[in-house]
Amino acid sequence: MPTLRAALPDDWNRIARLLGDSGLPIEDLSADALDDFLVAENGSQLIGLIGLQRYDKVGLLRSLVVSRDACGIGIGARLVGALESAALMAGVAELWLLTIDAEAFFQKFDIVDRSAAPECIRATAEFSDLCPGDAYLMKKSLSVLSPI
Ligand SMILES: CC(C)(COP(=O)(O)OP(=O)(O)OC[C@H]1O[C@@H](n2cnc3c(N)ncnc32)[C@H](O)[C@@H]1OP(=O)(O)O)[C@@H](O)C(=O)NCCC(=O)NCCS
Numbered sequence: 681m682p683t684l685r686a687a688l689p690d691d692w693n694r695i696a697r698l699l700g701d702s703g704l705p706i707e708d709l710s711a712d713a714l715d716d717f718l719v720a721e722n723g724s725q726l727i728g729l730i731g732l733q734r735y736d737k738v739g740l741l742r743s744l745v746v747s748r749d750a751c752g753i754g755i756g757a758r759l760v761g762a763l764e765s766a767a768l769m770a771g772v773a774e775l776w777l778l779t780i781d782a783e784a785f786f787q788k789f790d791i792v793d794r795s796a797a798p799e800c801i802r803a804t805a806e807f808s809d810l811c812p813g814d815a816y817l818m819k820k821s822l823s824v825l826s827p828i
Pocket residue numbers: 702704741742743744745746747750751752753754755756757758777778779780781782783784785
């Protein structure tokens with residue numbers, strides 16, 4: 681059973697490889713900017729990642745990826761659940777995310793128009809630059825905890 685833990689600077693090379701393999705943005709990340717990131721590990725293998733960018737009560741869920749050979753066994757859902765718990769504990773009340781084609785995975789999130797995004801989300805590199813303009817913008821209230 682894979683374990684989840686906080687990401688560490690030493691994980692950076694493996695994180696960069698995981699993100700690169702799945703085509704997710706890496707340009708605005710670095711080894712010393714992983715404070716609110718979690719990894720999934722199977723022995724010495726890093727097989728999953730998720731990150732949170734916090735702006736007071738608003739959070740951006742980003743960089744969710746599970747390595748192809750570990751997909752479909754619930755690791756993605758566990759990473760989202762763990763991130764939501766951590767975000768709620770940190771005072772985040774609403775979670776936002778951008779996705780090109782995984783919108784159906786985030787069943788408890790609503791698709792919202794880009795014009796509804798708060799300024800702190802608009803100012804992120806993911807929103808303004810790194811994700812294509814037709815990526816889905818999705819939102820979920822964290823006042824009640826529920827799985828993805
Ligand atoms: C999306 C992703 C993280 C899911 O991880 P996972 O560990 O396979 O997810 P889980 O095992 O918890 O859940 C699997 C379920 O999600 C569904 N699912 C997985 N990827 C999906 C996608 N892109 N779109 C819709 N549904 C998806 C599966 O069909 C499966 O459904 P089922 O349980 O009804 O059979 C993984 O497919 C991935 O890394 N994708 C590439 C990167 C990406 O798109 N990230 C999201 C950007 S925010």
